[in-house]
Amino acid sequence: LEEIRSASPESGVAAFLELQEGLESAQREEWDQAVDLWLKGIETYPIDWETQEWIERIAEGLLNAGHRIEADVAKNASKESLRPLRLYREALQKSQKGEESEAKRMFRELLQSPETPNGIQKLCRAESILLHHTDPDSMETVLRALGVARTETMDTILAKVDSASPAESLASDLESIACHRLNRGDVREAVRLWEFTVHEFPSAQEVAARSYDRLIGLHWTRLKAIRAILASFPNNPTNDFFSPMERNSEAKARKELEETLAQSEIFAASATYSSEALLPLMTSIYRIQANLGRTNRPRNLFEMHARKVSPDQRSELAERVQPFRPEEAIAILRIDSGSEEFETPADQRQNLLSLYEESEQYDRAAEVARELALAASGTPYAKEAWFKTAWLEYKSKDFQQSKETLEDLVKSQEPGTPEHCETSRLLGLSDYQLGEYEEARSRFDAALESGYLQKTEREEMEILYAYSFLYRQDYSNARLHLESILADNPSRITERRLRQLVQQLDNRN
Numbered sequence: 170l171e172e173i174r175s176a177s178p179e180s181g182v183a184a185f186l187e188l189q190e191g192l193e194s195a196q197r198e199e200w201d202q203a204v205d206l207w208l209k210g211i212e213t214y215p216i217d218w219e220t221q222e223w224i225e226r227i228a229e230g231l232l233n234a235g236h237r238i239e240a241d242v243a244k245n246a247s248k249e250s251l252r253p254l255r256l257y258r259e260a261l262q263k264s265q266k267g268e269e270s271e272a273k274r275m276f277r278e279l280l281q282s283p284e285t286p287n288g289i290q291k292l293c294r295a296e297s298i299l300l301h302h303t304d305p306d307s308m309e310t311v312l313r314a315l316g317v318a319r320t321e322t323m324d325t326i327l328a329k330v331d332s333a334s335p336a337e338s339l340a341s342d343l344e345s346i347a348c349h350r351l352n353r354g355d356v357r358e359a360v361r362l363w364e365f366t367v368h369e370f371p372s373a374q375e376v377a378a379r380s381y382d383r384l385i386g387l388h389w390t391r392l393k394a395i396r397a398i399l400a401s402f403p404n405n406p407t408n409d410f411f412s413p414m415e416r417n418s419e420a421k422a423r424k425e426l427e428e429t430l431a432q433s434e435i436f437a438a439s440a441t442y443s444s445e446a447l448l449p450l451m452t453s454i455y456r457i458q459a460n461l462g463r464t465n466r467p468r469n470l471f472e473m474h475a476r477k478v479s480p481d482q483r484s485e486l487a488e489r490v491q492p493f494r495p496e497e498a499i500a501i502l503r504i505d506s507g508s509e510e511f512e513t514p515a516d517q518r519q520n521l522l523s524l525y526e527e528s529e530q531y532d533r534a535a536e537v538a539r540e541l542a543l544a545a546s547g548t549p550y551a552k553e554a555w556f557k558t559a560w561l562e563y564k565s566k567d568f569q570q571s572k573e574t575l576e577d578l579v580k581s582q583e584p585g586t587p588e589h590c591e592t593s594r595l596l597g598l599s600d601y602q603l604g605e606y607e608e609a610r611s612r613f614d615a616a617l618e619s620g621y622l623q624k625t626e627r628e629e630m631e632i633l634y635a636y637s638f639l640y641r642q643d644y645s646n647a648r649l650h651l652e653s654i655l656a657d658n659p660s661r662i663t664e665r666r667l668r669q670l671v672q673q674l675d676n677r678n
Contacts, residue, residue: 188207200230200233257292257293291325316346347362359387378449385457388429430458525537541554575595586619609633
């Protein structure tokens, strides 16, 4: 193989070898090496039909290696735009080896090139900022860079924050930088820092509570400002004055505010400490929800918090809450009297699960669902609870864990039942996402033969069935399967997708 590569380095054979070596590295979970080999091989690989599959592998490999921002760039890349990504990674490697002058030169060339995608330019700018310091990988340098970086480079620098550092100390440092940026008028940068703090360091609960309070306050201020601007033209058509993006800005601002409110509500409901920082946050949540006209939305946050503190603290909390949430003040005072039947721990976890689902935080929802499923062991609800857990694991893209959960569940179900059909379907989807196509087809067969699937579910599964042949380069079976679906009178949307796939196969032939 080495002889072939050296004899014809520009041929498709050499590219094929690079790609195959990348697959071997991926099997060993050496993701950085795999990605570098794939990026090198794809540039001269002649089979264009498979390009998208390799791009998906590159993006997945970058994600597995922990390079989220690079993965986002790769997901939207074309074959041509992958070269700047390869050069960026080579420059980064030179920087890590101490070849700083060469790394700076490569970053500068990428920044000056019109062919460099915007995402790669942001990465290069961030690395250039860090390279101007003597120790670019130290936390002191990273924090200093966050004090001056603009929004477009901030994510790249934040990726270098060491999550292994003490959470309280690092969260406090980030909070201080965010406040400093806000005081300088760098609102977007401050918001990004607070968002990072609450997502990465929720265990630093006092800092997280203050950060959430700042975030929802800033989002609410922005929404009010946009509404004020739009309201200043009550008698004039605004379509000619505002661009389409500006006309949609109110809806976007409200959506971002509601998402932040939902996340802060989940945080407040699950916080396990008593702190003065938490009470202002919950007060802000209620106030802004009321201003949005969603008075029924907040769950009893003060009451939930009161169950975690001492009786003396409960009395003080009830006194503070009474002026604007009298019903919760009464509920708090009743906790010690035993005059009301309160939620069980399982009910509280179920409420928390609903909050996580509503805000699409499926990874956290899956953790809570697993706790509920374990608690339901030996009850008639256990199987349903485990399926819910597996579904949330699948939604959070933890396909391996979803598969393991479903494999245990399917053994306890009677074949041919609706429950077995649904479990087989989700298990097949998990296998498919893991690239285990033969196992996926076997699971799909079990689900399809049951007869319980709806038409849209059946058609979607049939298409994935065909794709599983395509990804294994079994084009004849793929073609036969596509034709069999077309003969079964599919819906118009499905038929269009199928004919496009058939056309791609014909073009390839």
